[in-house]
Amino acid sequence: MYRIYLRYSLAIIVLIVMGASVYHFYFSAKSDAIDEEIELVVESEPVMEVAPQQIIPKTNEDESVDVSTKISELHKEMNGLVGWLGYRNVRWENQKKLNGLLSQVELIKANAKNAELQQDMENMRACIEVAIANEDSEGLRYAHRIIHDLDHFMNNNMGDNKVYNVTTYGNDKNIKVVIKYIN
Numbered sequence: 001m002y003r004i005y006l007r008y009s010l011a012i013i014v015l016i017v018m019g020a021s022v023y024h025f026y027f028s029a030k031s032d033a034i035d036e037e038i039e040l041v042v043e044s045e046p047v048m049e050v051a052p053q054q055i056i057p058k059t060n061e062d063e064s065v066d067v068s069t070k071i072s073e074l075h076k077e078m079n080g081l082v083g084w085l086g087y088r089n090v091r092w093e094n095q096k097k098l099n100g101l102l103s104q105v106e107l108i109k110a111n112a113k114n115a116e117l118q119q120d121m122e123n124m125r126a127c128i129e130v131a132i133a134n135e136d137s138e139g140l141r142y143a144h145r146i147i148h149d150l151d152h153f154m155n156n157n158m159g160d161n162k163v164y165n166v167t168t169y170g171n172d173k174n175i176k177v178v179i180k181y182i183n
Helices: 002-044 065-082 095-111 115-134 137-155 175-182
Strands: none
Touching: 065 095, 065 137, 095 115, 115 137, 115 175, 137 175
16 A cells, blocks of 8 residues: 555656756746847847946936936837837838827927937937938937937936947947937
8 A cells, every 4th residue: 555655656756856847948948048039139239237226317406307207208119119129120101100209309308408318319319310211220229229228317217227328418338329320
């Protein structure tokens, strides 16, 4: 009688170990594939990983709360349009949406009191206009990176902890890429 219980117990233990191994192998392989995909994206683009404690958002007493909110909202919209590889499927015939982006950029620029922020909005506007004129999603990617960095530096939006360093307001280490695209 005890032999039967022993056999069933051993069989159950073996099944549990096998199941755990398969589970671990499957998710480990899936995780590695995701990491490889992310590494490919990171290798081809100037990105800096930022630890949360390193971020010190600039404060400007005369900057309206509306500007910060508009930047956050525009960032979310740009994420939906071109973020997470969405730039590969831009619908250029949707001029209403694309022109809406330009309107939002102009609204932010008009209400911004900080000269650096105004310059970043001008760069973003130019990127979008060049992208629309040439149906080139790269310009939308640059525009997204600008608003991403602004949301990061102004609103302390940690999001994915990536900073592209393409804004005069935050860090302009890689802004040459944007300027080259615009010109």
